[in-house]
Amino acid sequence: MxxxxxxxxxxxxxxxxxxxxxxxxxxxxxxxxxxxxxxxxxxxxxxxxxxxxxxxxxxxxxxxxxxxxxxxxxxxxxxxxxxxxxxxxxxxxxxxxxxxxxxxxxxxxxxxxxxxxxxxxxxxxxxxxxxxxxxxxxxxxxxxxxxxxxxxxxxxxxxxxxxxxxxxxxxxxxxxxxxxxxxxxxxxxxxxxxxxxxxxxxxxxxxxxxxxxxxxxxxxxxxxxxxxxxxxxxxxxxxxxxxETSDWLLSQKISPPSVEAPSGHYLCTVSLRGHRRVVKPLRYGLRHNNKIVVNRQLCVANAFEDLLKERVPKGHRVIRYIYDKYGYPLSKHIKTPLSADVVYILMKPLEWIFVAVLYLMDRKPENRIAGQYLPYRLY
Incomplete structure (x- = not known):
C-alpha cells in the first residue's frame, strides 16, 4: 500500500x-x-x-x-x-x-x-x-x-x-x-x-x-x-x-562537417568533446566508415594496439576484451569538455609508455602513428 x-x-x-x-x-x-x-x-x-x-x-x-x-x-x-x-x-x-x-x-x-x-x-x-x-x-x-x-x-x-x-x-x-x-x-x-x-x-x-x-x-x-x-x-x-554563429538567421560563420557520435572508444570521445587547447585535435579520420575527430593521443593509442595485434595477437585479444568491457561505459560518462580534458590528462602517462614501446619495437613509429584512421596505410 x-x-x-x-x-x-x-x-x-x-x-x-x-x-x-x-x-x-x-x-x-x-x-x-x-x-x-x-x-x-x-x-x-x-x-x-x-x-x-x-x-x-x-x-x-x-x-x-x-x-x-x-x-x-x-x-x-x-x-x-x-x-x-x-x-x-x-x-x-x-x-x-x-x-x-x-x-x-x-x-x-x-x-x-x-x-x-x-x-x-x-x-x-x-x-x-x-x-x-x-x-x-x-x-x-x-x-x-x-x-x-x-x-x-x-x-x-x-x-x-x-x-x-x-x-x-x-x-x-x-x-x-x-x-x-x-x-x-x-x-x-x-x-x-x-x-x-x-x-x-x-x-x-x-x-x-x-x-x-x-x-x-x-x-x-x-x-x-x-x-x-x-x-x-x-x-x-x-x-x-x-x-559569430552558424545555422541561424544572423549567423556569418561556417561550421565544420558533422561527425558520427562517438561509441565504443572513449578516446574518440575525448578528442571530440575536450577543449581544443587541451586535447589538441589534429584532423578528421575514419573509424568503421564514420568520420571522427582524432588527436595525437588517440593515434598513439591505436598505433600501440595495432602493434600488439601484429606482434602479440593473443595478448592483444585480452587487452581488447578489457578495453571493450570498460572503455565504452566510460565514454558514456564523458559528457562535458571538462570531463574530456580530465581523461586526456590522466591518459598522458600511458600515452608516453605507448610511444616508448612503439619507438622500441617499430622501425617507423611515426608513420604508424600518423597512419591511424586513414583510408590507406603509411607503414
Whole structure:
C-alpha cells in the first residue's frame, strides 16, 4: 500500500512539474498579451514578477539542458544530439546577459514603484527597457529559422523565444502604464532644478519620448561597454554574439562537417568533446566508415594496439576484451569538455609508455602513428 501511494505521489509531482515547465509559460504569455491589448493596461505585479523570475530561470535551464555548442565545433550525428549550433557565441554571452538584466532592472524599478519615479530616473528606466526590447527582438529574429523544428526537441526553440517575447510585451505595457500615470500627476509640477524641469516638460510632450529614450541609451551603453571591456569583453560583443554563429538567421560563420557520435572508444570521445587547447585535435579520420575527430593521443593509442595485434595477437585479444568491457561505459560518462580534458590528462602517462614501446619495437613509429584512421596505410 505504501508503494502504491508513493507511486501516486510521484505521478502527481511529475504532472505538476510538467505543467510548471510547459504550461506556465503559455498561460503567462496569454495573460500578458491580453493585458497589453486592453485600453489601459493594469498593474499585475504578481503575474509580471512571476514572468520575469520564472522566465529567466526556465530559459537559462532550457538553454543549458539542450547542450548547445559553438559554431567552431562539429555536431554529432546518429544519436540524440543538438541539430543546430548555439545561437549565441559563448564567449560573448556575458555581454548578452548583462544587457538583458539591464532591461529587467529598468522594468522592475518602474513596476515596483508604480511609476512614482523622478523624471530622470523614469527616462533611464525607459532607455534600459528599450535596450532590453532590442536585445529580445534580435534574439527572436536569430532563432526564427528553426522556431518550430527545434534544436534537440521539437518545441525547445519556441520556448526559448517565449521569455524574450514576454519581455517585449511587459516593457511596452510598463511604458504605457507609467506614462499614463505620470502625465496627470506631474502636469502642474514645477521643479526648481532646471534639468529636472526640462525633463518634466519633455515627458509631458509625448512626441519627445522616443528621441529622449534613444538619446539616453547612449550613455547607458557606453558605461556598460566600458565595464565589460575592462572585464575582457569586446566592444562590439553585442553584435558578434549573434554573427559569430552558424545555422541561424544572423549567423556569418561556417561550421565544420558533422561527425558520427562517438561509441565504443572513449578516446574518440575525448578528442571530440575536450577543449581544443587541451586535447589538441589534429584532423578528421575514419573509424568503421564514420568520420571522427582524432588527436595525437588517440593515434598513439591505436598505433600501440595495432602493434600488439601484429606482434602479440593473443595478448592483444585480452587487452581488447578489457578495453571493450570498460572503455565504452566510460565514454558514456564523458559528457562535458571538462570531463574530456580530465581523461586526456590522466591518459598522458600511458600515452608516453605507448610511444616508448612503439619507438622500441617499430622501425617507423611515426608513420604508424600518423597512419591511424586513414583510408590507406603509411607503414
Amino acid at each position: 505504501h508503494v502504491f501511494f508513493s507511486q501516486i505521489f510521484n505521478m502527481i509531482m511529475g504532472t505538476v512539474l510538467i505543467i510548471i515547465i510547459f504550461a506556465l509559460p503559455i498561460v503567462l504569455t496569454f495573460t500578458n498579451v491580453i493585458n497589453l491589448l486592453r485600453n489601459k493596461p493594469t498593474t499585475l505585479q504578481f503575474v509580471e514578477v512571476l514572468t520575469i523570475v520564472a522566465g529567466t530561470i526556465l530559459t537559462l535551464i532550457l538553454y543549458g539542458v539542450i547542450g548547445l555548442v559553438d559554431y567552431d565545433k562539429p555536431l554529432y550525428t546518429g544519436a540524440i544530439y543538438p541539430a543546430w549550433h548555439a545561437p549565441i557565441a559563448s564567449w560573448h554571452m556575458p555581454t548578452i546577459l548583462v544587457l538583458g538584466f539591464i532591461g529587467i532592472i529598468g522594468f522592475l524599478l518602474i513596476r515596483l514603484s508604480n511609476g512614482a519615479l523622478p523624471p530622470l530616473t523614469l527616462l533611464l528606466c525607459f532607455a534600459s527597457m528599450f535596450i532590453g526590447c532590442i536585445l529580445a527582438l534580435m534574439w527572436i529574429i536569430q532563432l526564427s529559422p528553426h522556431l518550430f523544428d527545434g534544436v534537440l526537441y521539437r518545441v525547445d526553440t519556441f520556448y526559448l523565444c517565449l521569455f524574450p517575447f514576454n519581455c517585449i510585451i511587459l516593457y511596452i505595457s510598463a511604458v504605457i502604464k507609467a506614462v499614463g500615470a505620470y502625465i496627470p500627476e506631474e502636469k502642474e509640477t514645477v521643479y526648481k532644478n532646471a534639468i529636472l524641469q526640462k525633463l518634466n516638460i519633455i515627458l509631458r510632450n509625448s512626441k519627445s519620448w522616443p528621441l529622449a529614450i534613444v538619446v539616453l541609451t547612449i550613455p547607458i551603453l557606453a558605461v556598460v561597454m566600458i565595464v565589460l571591456v575592462i572585464l575582457g569583453q569586446h566592444p562590439d560583443a553585442a553584435i558578434k554574439a549573434f554573427t
